[in-house]
Amino acid sequence: MEQKKTNNRAVMAQAESESAVLQPSRRSFLRGSAIAAGAAATVGATGGAALAAGNPKHLPPNVPPWSMELGDSVTAEPYGIPSQYEKNVHRRTVPWLTPTGESSISFTPIQDLHGIITPNGLHFERHHGGFPHIPKEDFRLIVHGMLENERMYTMQDIMRLPQVSRIHFVECPANSGAEWRGAQMDKLQFTHGMVSCCEWTGVLVKTLMEELGVKSGAKWVLAEGADAAGMSRSIPIEKLGDDCILAYAQNGEMLRPEQGYPLRLIVPGFEGNMNVKWIRRLEFGDQPWHHREETSKYTDTMEDGSSRRFTWFMDAKSVITSPCPEYPMLGKGYHQIRGLAWSGMGKIKGVDISVDGGKNWMPARLEGQVLDKSLTRFVFDWEWNGQEAMLQSRCYDEKGNVQPTIDQLREVRGTWSIYHNNSIHTWLVQKSGEVLNVQVSGK
Amino acid sequence: MEQKKTNNRAVMAQAESESAVLQPSRRSFLRGSAIAAGAAATVGATGGAALAAGNPKHLPPNVPPWSMELGDSVTAEPYGIPSQYEKNVHRRTVPWLTPTGESSISFTPIQDLHGIITPNGLHFERHHGGFPHIPKEDFRLIVHGMLENERMYTMQDIMRLPQVSRIHFVECPANSGAEWRGAQMDKLQFTHGMVSCCEWTGVLVKTLMEELGVKSGAKWVLAEGADAAGMSRSIPIEKLGDDCILAYAQNGEMLRPEQGYPLRLIVPGFEGNMNVKWIRRLEFGDQPWHHREETSKYTDTMEDGSSRRFTWFMDAKSVITSPCPEYPMLGKGYHQIRGLAWSGMGKIKGVDISVDGGKNWMPARLEGQVLDKSLTRFVFDWEWNGQEAMLQSRCYDEKGNVQPTIDQLREVRGTWSIYHNNSIHTWLVQKSGEVLNVQVSGK
Numbered sequence: 024m025e026q027k028k029t030n031n032r033a034v035m036a037q038a039e040s041e042s043a044v045l046q047p048s049r050r051s052f053l054r055g056s057a058i059a060a061g062a063a064a065t066v067g068a069t070g071g072a073a074l075a076a077g078n079p080k081h082l083p084p085n086v087p088p089w090s091m092e093l094g095d096s097v098t099a100e101p102y103g104i105p106s107q108y109e110k111n112v113h114r115r116t117v118p119w120l121t122p123t124g125e126s127s128i129s130f131t132p133i134q135d136l137h138g139i140i141t142p143n144g145l146h147f148e149r150h151h152g153g154f155p156h157i158p159k160e161d162f163r164l165i166v167h168g169m170l171e172n173e174r175m176y177t178m179q180d181i182m183r184l185p186q187v188s189r190i191h192f193v194e195c196p197a198n199s200g201a202e203w204r205g206a207q208m209d210k211l212q213f214t215h216g217m218v219s220c221c222e223w224t225g226v227l228v229k230t231l232m233e234e235l236g237v238k239s240g241a242k243w244v245l246a247e248g249a250d251a252a253g254m255s256r257s258i259p260i261e262k263l264g265d266d267c268i269l270a271y272a273q274n275g276e277m278l279r280p281e282q283g284y285p286l287r288l289i290v291p292g293f294e295g296n297m298n299v300k301w302i303r304r305l306e307f308g309d310q311p312w313h314h315r316e317e318t319s320k321y322t323d324t325m326e327d328g329s330s331r332r333f334t335w336f337m338d339a340k341s342v343i344t345s346p347c348p349e350y351p352m353l354g355k356g357y358h359q360i361r362g363l364a365w366s367g368m369g370k371i372k373g374v375d376i377s378v379d380g381g382k383n384w385m386p387a388r389l390e391g392q393v394l395d396k397s398l399t400r401f402v403f404d405w406e407w408n409g410q411e412a413m414l415q416s417r418c419y420d421e422k423g424n425v426q427p428t429i430d431q432l433r434e435v436r437g438t439w440s441i442y443h444n445n446s447i448h449t450w451l452v453q454k455s456g457e458v459l460n461v462q463v464s465g466k
Numbered sequence: 467m468e469q470k471k472t473n474n475r476a477v478m479a480q481a482e483s484e485s486a487v488l489q490p491s492r493r494s495f496l497r498g499s500a501i502a503a504g505a506a507a508t509v510g511a512t513g514g515a516a517l518a519a520g521n522p523k524h525l526p527p528n529v530p531p532w533s534m535e536l537g538d539s540v541t542a543e544p545y546g547i548p549s550q551y552e553k554n555v556h557r558r559t560v561p562w563l564t565p566t567g568e569s570s571i572s573f574t575p576i577q578d579l580h581g582i583i584t585p586n587g588l589h590f591e592r593h594h595g596g597f598p599h600i601p602k603e604d605f606r607l608i609v610h611g612m613l614e615n616e617r618m619y620t621m622q623d624i625m626r627l628p629q630v631s632r633i634h635f636v637e638c639p640a641n642s643g644a645e646w647r648g649a650q651m652d653k654l655q656f657t658h659g660m661v662s663c664c665e666w667t668g669v670l671v672k673t674l675m676e677e678l679g680v681k682s683g684a685k686w687v688l689a690e691g692a693d694a695a696g697m698s699r700s701i702p703i704e705k706l707g708d709d710c711i712l713a714y715a716q717n718g719e720m721l722r723p724e725q726g727y728p729l730r731l732i733v734p735g736f737e738g739n740m741n742v743k744w745i746r747r748l749e750f751g752d753q754p755w756h757h758r759e760e761t762s763k764y765t766d767t768m769e770d771g772s773s774r775r776f777t778w779f780m781d782a783k784s785v786i787t788s789p790c791p792e793y794p795m796l797g798k799g800y801h802q803i804r805g806l807a808w809s810g811m812g813k814i815k816g817v818d819i820s821v822d823g824g825k826n827w828m829p830a831r832l833e834g835q836v837l838d839k840s841l842t843r844f845v846f847d848w849e850w851n852g853q854e855a856m857l858q859s860r861c862y863d864e865k866g867n868v869q870p871t872i873d874q875l876r877e878v879r880g881t882w883s884i885y886h887n888n889s890i891h892t893w894l895v896q897k898s899g900e901v902l903n904v905q906v907s908g909k
Contacts, residue, residue: 087604090692090746094596095723096567101556102548103587106727108602109720113544124539137667137715138631142586144546145719153537159551161530185802186845188581188834222834224580249533272580274717276588277552280538284549303533359628391631391665392835402629 105144109135114145115212125153126252128195130216133342133363134349138391139190139398141219143279149195149217151316152251154281155301162249162285164269168307171236178285181269184226189268189291190397192365194218194337196294196321199448200441202429207460211347214448214460218365220398223289225270228263228305237264241307245314246288249303256297257311258290262335266291269302292367292396293335294442296321326437337367339426340445341374341401341418352407352456360387360403366420371399373419378405380413380449380463381428387416412452413463430465548587554578557588558655568596569695571638573659576785576806577792581834582633582841584662586722592638592660594759595694597724598744605692605728607712611750614679621728624712627669632711632734633840635808637661637780639737639764642891643884645872650903654790657891657903661808663841666732668713671706671748680707684750688757689731692746699740700754701733705778709734712745735810735839736778737885739764769880780810782869783888784817784844784861795850795899803830803846809863814842816862821848823856823892823906824871830859855895856906873908 105112114129121127131147148154159178167173198217201208208214237260244263248254258267268289271278278284283300290297296316311317311333323331341364346352364371370393375384387403401416419425429446436443451459548555557572564570574590591597602621610616641660644651651657680703687706691697701710711732714721721727726743733740739759754760754776766774784807789795807814813836818827830846844859862868872889879886894902 087600087606087692087746089598089600089744090694090696093568093694094593094598096596097559097570097572097591097593097724101558101572103557103589103722103724105545105586106720106723107599108727112719114546115544116540125536127540129540129544135720136718137629138665138718140583140665140718142717142719143548144587146546148540150537150540153539155532155537156550157530157532163530179796183796183801185847186580186804186833188843190835222581222583249530251533251536253533274585275579275581275583276548276555276585277578278549279546280549281540281546284551301532303530353622353626358626361629390629392633400631404628 112145114147115216117213126151128197128217130212131219132212133216133218133344134211134347136344139220139363139394139400140274141221143221143274143276143282146219146221146273146279146282147195147217148281149295150250150252150281151254151296155250156280157249157285157301159277159285162303164286164303164305166231166235166305166307168244169238169241169309170307171238172234174235178271181226181286182271184230186224187227187268188222188224189266189289190220190222190392190394191289191291192218192220192337192396192398193289193295193298194340194365194367195296196334196337196442199444199446202446202448202462203440203444204438205462207462209348209460211342211344211349215342217295218363218398220365221273222275223268223270224272224275225268225286225289228267228269228288229265231269231305232264237307240309243308243311245304245306245308245312246297246299246302247304247306248283248299249301254296254299254316255312255314256299256316257314257333258293258297260307262290262293290335292337292369294321294337297335321442323436323442324439326439331436334443335367337365338443338445339366339368339371339418339420339424340364341416341426342448343376343414343416343450346414346452346458347450348458348460351458352452354456355407355409358405358407360405360414362387362401362416364399364401364416364418365397366418366422366424367396368424369421370395371418372421374401375417376403376405377415377417378412381415381417381447384417407452409454411454413461414450414452415447415463417447428464429462555588557590558659560656569594571640571660573655574662575655576659576661576787577654577790579787582663582806582837582843583717584664584841586664586717586719586725589662589664589716589722589725590638590660591724592738593693593695593724594697594739598693599723600692600728600744602728605746607729607746607748609674609678609748609750611687612681612684612752613750614681615677617678621714624669624729625714627673629667630670630711631665631667631715632709632732633663633665633835633837634732634734635661635663635780635839635841636732636738636741637783637808637810638739639777639780639885642887642889645889645891645905646883646887647881648905650905652791652903654785654787654792658785660738661806661841663808664716665718666711666713667715667718668711668729668732671710671712671731672708674712674748675707680750683752686751686754688747688749688751688755689740689742689745690747690749691726691742692744697739697742697759698755698757699742699759700757700776701736701740703750705733705736733778735780735812737764737780740778764885766879766885767882769882774879777886778810780808781886781888782809782811782814782861782863782867783807784859784869785891786819786857786859786893789857789895789901790893791901791903794901795895797899798850798852801848801850803848803857805830805844805859807842807844807859807861808840809861809865809867810839811867812864813838814861815864817842817844818860819846819848820858820860821855824858824890827860850895852897854897856904857893857895858890858906860890872905
């Protein structure tokens with residue numbers, strides 16, 4: 024923290040609004056804190072009687088130092104950054120995951136997030152050739168192939184077109200992939216941190232298709248990135264002409280470099296890698312391209328050695344974000360179980376909670392906005408009796424898709440896959456309050 | 467930009483997906499850019515024929531340098547920052563506005579924003595004694611006065627309570643204040659940049675009131691900040707017990723220091739200063755406190771010298787954000803007029819657009835989500851004929867409130883006020899495409 028000036032005006036202003044309160048010493052303030060902290064550790068959060076334990080009448084007057092001196096000037100930070108006390112909240116990588124950082128992943132700290140929006144500085148990353156820094160003025164998008172008219176667009180062209188904004192999640196299909204065969208990552212950030220959710224703004228691809236005129240017979244579109252990997256995927260034209268967005272903004276401001284600045288594709292509900300970043304080309308054709316990222320990667324090896332391909336949809340999935348390994352239980356009594364649910368097929372319809380490893384289920388409440396192909400927040404009021412508990416969440420979407428158990432998933436998909444693990448996740452709450460990642464399997 | 471390594475794997479990957487495309491020199495790439503830029507300046511954005519002007523068949527093959535070398539590693543930035551090409555997008559202050567930066571304002575660059583979310587790094591600021599940096603562990607909220615039980619809360623206590631998330635705007639009542647008597651700021655950022663909109667997460671004050679028990683006769687609540695100014699306002703208990711939130715998160719992450727970390731009040735639809743930041747005290751009483759910020763400040767002087775007090779509600783208001791002084795017209799033809807509308811009384815019901823200074827009006831389309839007491843995005847498809855035009859937007863909300871002209875506002879409120887100017891704003895589009903801030907008055 025910077026050194027602060029003392030200022031008579033501020034102290035006088037303080038006195039004006041605090042006239043009945045004595046000025047305490049730093050020591051009495053700290054004493055006050057300690058008493059309050061002690062109270063907080065023992066009283067529950069519900070019930071009027073318990074709440075009286077922290078009654079301020081029994082505590083010394085409490086004017087902390089930051090109320091006694093001027094704070095920072097408005098001009099200190101033109102582009103704001105988080106509090107110095109939240110330095111622990113950031114994306115994290117796993118060094119053994121890939122040979123180089125340019126082809127790696129950073130995980131969103133979803134254990135620290137609230138609501139449904141992921142701030143831009145915390146959106147997970149997955150790159151195939153590192154992330155470039157592209158001057159907006161030099162960027163071009165080529166739209167060509169089976170069209171009446173082909174065109175090269177500048178960013179000015181794109182940004183003049185009719186604009187839409189939609190809140191959607193983006194999830195890497197490898198999210199929770201390490202859990203397929205029972206490897207248990209010891210943090211929520213690593214089990215489920217490859218999903219994020221933003222308000223995306225741009226132009227519907229449909230708008231470009233209507234202007235350029237799609238030739239009959241066109242059925243597929245290749246979306247290609249301008250990164251060093253030339254990341255590319257074949258997308259069915261029905262999806263592209265439905266709700267796909269050429270997005271230039273996330274959460275109000277222009278895309279971050281690692282999220283595709285200045286232009287990316289948003290393919291709502293489809294696996295993350297199809298939401299091609301730094302998109303430079305859309306080619307219209309009559310068949311898929313069978314590129315690297317839809318053959319050697321992003322296919323799922325089945326028990327008989329065959330491969331599932333074009334597994335685009337992200338299935339109905341949920342996870343409890345509080346408590347979790349990073350934020351254990353603080354004590355017996357009231358705890359609001361919180362979590363996130365999402366489906367690439369539509370809106371979340373409901374979430375059930377189990378505290379006994381899936382034997383009994385109770386409905387959670389969906390909190391805040393429930394949007395199409397978006398993260399949805401759920402909450403569940405729980406009184407913890409201090410005994411071991413196995414917490415699970417199970418979501419279902421408006422299309423009738425239900426999140427499966429890991430046994431149900433393995434029954435259909437075997438044990439070789441790393442992509443599209445949407446199975447029910449289990450947190451073991453120990454008597455100490457600690458929370459462990461465990462798998463509940465009948466086999 | 468950092469220096470890049472060349473990498474054989476990346477080049478090979480590039481060749482694989484780009485096999486039919488020749489590798490151009492840097493010079494041919496730049497030539498391609500110039501041609502495309504020329505085309506962009508002359509072709510309209512609608513109509514297939516015009517769109518063919520940028521046909522890539524007539525341009526040299528186009529593989530830019532950033533597709534030829536590895537980008538940055540995933541680990542480069544644990545907490546992400548905007549593109550180096552967006553350095554111009556930040557909050558701005560006006561040095562003559564207040565004697566010191568600690569009691570000043572920074573304006574959101576709403577001319578650069580899309581959708582309805584304001585990213586946390588760009589949320590406008592208004593401080594009365596600078597912004598403090600408060601350790602979360604040492605923070606306390608005292609809730610006392612006419613209650614069955616009083617209590618001091620730690621942040622752990624607050625964060626355990628049932629959680630809600632809501633998207634709401636916060637606007638300083640002085641937003642557009644300089645325009646009251648006809649002073650015209652020359653930038654949208656300064657005419658309307660004291661409004662922002664975030665997803666706020668926290669606990670409803672109602673939850674605390676139910677737990678502590680409000681005594682009969684309690685009618686008002688004093689909300690007091692822990693900043694050096696002891697910023698405080700009297701709030702009617704009906705509002706506080708309705709939709710007010712003790713918020714600890716904005717857009718998913720913990721509040722920024724300048725937005726009240728670790729806890730602030732959100733009073734949806736009420737003037738910004740009532741959304742008390744760094745809130746340390748809620749006192750329940752039977753009458754208002756008549757503190758500094760509701761007597762000498764945040765009252766409106768009328769024509770007869772009397773003062774309007776407790777002018778809490780932010781009225782129905784809108785402004786066109788594209789075009790604007792910062793982003794003039796790029797040329798004749800299609801332009802999507804875009805803007806923001808909001809009301810402290812409820813949802814925006816509609817927005818009308820005039821291109822002739824208010825003589826004729828046409829309905830705009832509300833784009834994306836339309837939420838209670840939230841910014842709402844509107845769009846209007848316009849063909850500009852290249853002649854002078856006077857653009858206006860006029861919104862109305864679900865309660866029947868209609869945004870007034872400046873004449874209508876002055877008729878009722880006189881010319882002494884600086885707060886609560888929600889009048890219709892006019893941009894004069896000149897033949898050159900430049901956009902000027904003007905006032906249209908019948909007087």
